[in-house]
């Protein structure tokens with residue numbers, strides 16, 4: 001082993017021993033400062049394995065460059081015989097950093113010559129560390145203290161956090177760039193980062209936390225420390241590494257800042273420009289700062305919360321104050337005995353009383369005289385019972401009016417339970433009282449209206465049970481009010497209307513409006529009535545269903561009227577239908593005879609000289625004309641009967657004569673169809689009080705119908721008999737019969753059995769109607785019977801017999817005798833502006849052997865009558881010049897015309913026509929076209945051979 005002290009130096013042995021035994025690193029340097037020797041301890045400290053490695057090297061070369069000036073200064077010091085001293089760091093030869101306290105002294109020879117230097121370096125690394133640690137701890141505690149002070153004194157948060165951040169950076173000797181981010185709503189916002197580049201801060205401000213959002217975003221998300229020693233390679237930084245690296249940031253270690261309850265308030269991140277993982281000491285130091293930051297933030301939050309609470313309180317108070325002002329409440333206090341001893345500005349303001357007036361019991365004077373006694377008693381009762389005082393009374397307002405108030409006083413108890421004072425308030429309730437009064441009045445009005453209403457009113461509870469009914473509703477249903485209360489409306493509703501009623505109520509509950517329902521109620525007596533009911537829901541203040549009110553109108557009468565109307569309309573339609581059909585039939589029936597008549601005329605024109613042909617054609621024309629006349633007469637009769645203008649010329653009539661005439665009138669029809677007619681007459685003579693002409697018409701119609709509605713060679717029977725006080729005439733046939741459904745309306749006007757072959761038989765459907773009317777006019781009845789279609793029919797006429805049953809029958813009807821046979825030639829004037837009518841009548845008369853003159857206007861007619869003085873004059877009424885009436889009047893004004901029989905010819909045989917004709921001086925009145933028989937009768941009468 002090398003000796004530490006070189007032999008060249010004359011170092012005494014003791015020195016040599018000292019050198020070797022020094023615990024420090026002792027070195028001998030030559031005058032140039034090269035290393036000559038190093039003691040063994042020194043080699044250990046400097047981790048020199050082989051002294052030869054360093055021997056001869058300049059001592060200075062073992063030091064880091066920055067220490068050189070210090071070394072040179074120390075050597076210089078020693079050269080001057082003094083002690084050179086410095087403290088510096090120098091790593092061992094193996095690179096372990098160390099701190100040294102270095103002392104350099106000169107080595108002098110015996111002659112005092114400087115021979116070299118002795119350098120003793122003491123390893124003070126541990127000491128230095130200690131100092132360093134203390135220094136850092138101081139930085140941290142200073143920062144903590146400063147930050148807390150700032151926080152308490154209300155410094156801006158960024159400044160407080162900045163203090164902590166700067167401390168962390170100082171602690172790391174500026175190796176770290178520290179930032180605090182604050183957590184809010186899942187995002188991180190800038191808190192303090194004085195050393196980070198502004199652009200970087202701006203780029204991450206507001207970043208959302210998440211499971212892999214750099215170090216801070218992730219730390220905040222998981223609420224735990226995140227260490228990223230190399231941003232370039234860590235997947236947590238995948239999205240942000242470009243950003244960080246571009247700002248020279250390489251590692252980032254972030255810790256959550258937690259509130260005392262563990263919630264994440266923010267993060268504190270330590271960046272470095274190199275790859276780095278925090279040492280335990282760093283972790284410990286930063287943890288301190290993080291805790292401080294947590295305290296600061298928590299404190300801040302607490303302050304903010306307190307502020308918010310205070311603000312809310314302040315607002316509440318403000319609200320309360322405005323509320324008190326707005327309610328114009330009167331607040332007062334009294335002593336324990338109930339005496340006013342303290343001023344109440346609000347009472348004074350309201351009543352206008354002075355304090356002097358109001359104190360003690362003075363306040364009573366401000367009350368309405370009528371309310372004073374009751375109020376005082378109530379107050380005294382409360383005082384005695386120590387219970388809340390609550391009373392309504394009127395107070396005279398400063399403006400002189402009395403206002404209703406409600407007063408409420410409560411006892412305030414002292415700690416020992418005795419009453420200390422009373423505190424009370426009066427509220428002006430005048431408006432409420434007025435509203436109550438109005439409500440009451442309106443309720444009364446409403447009740448009056450309801451009870452007197454002409455419509456039914458019923459109110460139900462939520463279960464449809466009746467809670468109110470008015471008189472009208474009770475009347476409608478036949479129950480008393482007591483019987484209806486509590487009953488479900490559904491129970492008084494007809495079964496058929498229940499479902500509809502329930503659904504209407506359901507709609508009302510759902511909020512339906514204007515709900516109208518037409519329904520049937522069942523009355524107490526079981527009968528049903530129709531009603532319309534309009535239903536509205538009743539709702540409470542909260543909008544909940546409280547029942548329903550229904551306004552009910554009895555519709556029974558209206559329903560009946562509707563029903564009646566419907567029936568009438570149906571009847572009208574039916575009548576209208578029959579009338580239309582009738583008109584078609586009428587047109588047809590009137591046109592039918594015209595064709596043969598027109599043909600007949602043509603035949604007469606062509607073969608007028610041939611007496612056989614002429615006779616045949618005349619017969620045919622005669623038939624057609626009488627058919628038409630018959631039709632028209634029926635029609636006119638119907639019209640006359642309808643307007644009540646038929647008068648019966650009743651006489652005692654023997655039925656046999658009537659029957660004979662009727663049979664005669666129908667013989668032509670019977671013969672044409674080759675029917676056999678069976679006549680069964682009662683043996684006794686049956687006399688009725690009747691118009692014989694009308695009775696012949698009745699039986700003639702029945703017989704003609706029997707002939708018409710019976711196929712050829714049928715059997716028709718006419719029987720006349722007696723049943724008690726009635727004569728019974730039955731006409732039966734074995735013809736087409738009548739279906740049962742047609743029987744009820746058979747006698748109605750214009751009725752013809754549908755699809756009945758009779759239609760082709762011609763007819764207007766008025767014959768039977770005429771029969772019934774005429775029979776009824778005679779006080780009789782007529783009925784039809786038929787076993788069914790194809791089985792024949794029987795028509796039975798019943799007529800009351802005369803009481804005497806006297807025979808008084810002419811053997812021949814007076815109007816049936818042909819006049820030509822018995823009369824003499826008469827002079828006759830015929831006047832009609834219808835030339836054909838005039839000429840044809842004149843021709844008929846001439847043929848019968850009379851002498852005629854024809855006029856076509858009133859003047860001619862007058863002239864002819866006055867000139868010729870005829871036995872008879874047939875005068876049309878509607879003539880040019882003078883009307884028939886005027887002509888008659890003028891004739892009658894001429895003396896000597898009395899023997900001339902004047903006969904009026906009119907279109908209508910109405911009574912007033914006849915009356916007018918009589919007044920004008922006419923002797924007779926005939927309806928056009930006048931029946932030849934009637935004319936004959938008149939001629940005969942004039943001729944004096946037949947007396948009417």
Ligand code: ADP
Nearest residue numbers: 705706709752753756758763764765766767768
């Ligand atoms: P019409 O002019 O059609 O004959 P009526 O009033 O005389 O009118 O008769 C009414 C209807 O009654 C006829 O159209 C026919 O259908 C039916 N009728 C009348 N008499 C008979 C009868 N004897 N047999 C069958 N049907 C008859």
